[in-house]
Amino acid sequence: MGMVTTTKGQMDEAQLEKREGLIDNDDEHTKWVEYWHEGELVHRSAHVTLKKMPSIDGAIASF
Amino acid sequence: MANTQAMCTSFKVELLTGTHAFGTAPTRATTAADSFKAALYLATATINASTTAYTATGEVTGTNYTAGGISTGAFNAPTSTSTTAFTQPTTSLTFGSSGSPVTLSTAFDCVLIYNSTQSNKAVSVHTFSSQTITAGVFTLTLPTNDSTNALIRLA
DSSP states (O other): OOEEEEBTEEEEGGGSEEEEEEEESSSEEEEEEEEEETTEEEEEEEEEEEOOOOOBOOOOOOO | OOOOOOOOHHHHHHHHTTOOOSSOOOOOSSSSOOOEEEEEEETTSOOSTTOOBOOSTTBOOOBTOOTTOEEOOOBOOOEEETTEEEEOBSSOEEEOOSSSOEEEEEEEEEEEEEETTTTTEEEEEEEEEEEEEEEEOEEEEOOOSSTTTOSEEEO
16 A cells, blocks of 8 residues: 555555546546545545547638 | 539648748747647536637636646647548546545536636537546546547548
8 A cells, every 4th residue: 555645644545435436428438536535535636537539620712 | 623612631630730820829938739628527517619719707716726727748740641631639638646636526517628728729529428526636548649539530
């Protein structure tokens, strides 16, 4: 087990309850991790991977 | 051979490098690329296609987050594949670190990319699922830098 940065300073991961989640759709792939200590959220990080973005379409007119 | 009506692909790439100016253009001190920044916005903010420049209104606040956000670092040199020009920053956008964690307690769901060299003019708005950060790190990893996925594409 490693150390985790929390609102209470560095804490041993073994002391904490770990919760993880995942969101995956057409726009993003997101992972988040939370650490709880005695019922209190003490750490939350998120990693969002953006997927395809809308493009700007150029247009020209005929004479 | 035959002629084909088209927007020239080279022109699309050159738009990304500021080569053409159909109106009055800003005076540039150098030929170097501009600097760009990324700012996060609350889920309750109104940042969209009508946004013309960075604004502190609706921006997230919290521990170790500086108003205006972070530098995006360099962009990939604009290029094209087929008829689409594209570019995006070369690296992920990371807010906070293990040694300097951020706390953003109010839900946010948007990042504004803007040009800090040119009066903070807006470039693009990207949304994602609503997030909060507690003594942690928020990372935005970019899509593949190609003609179908890059953050900025002129098709």
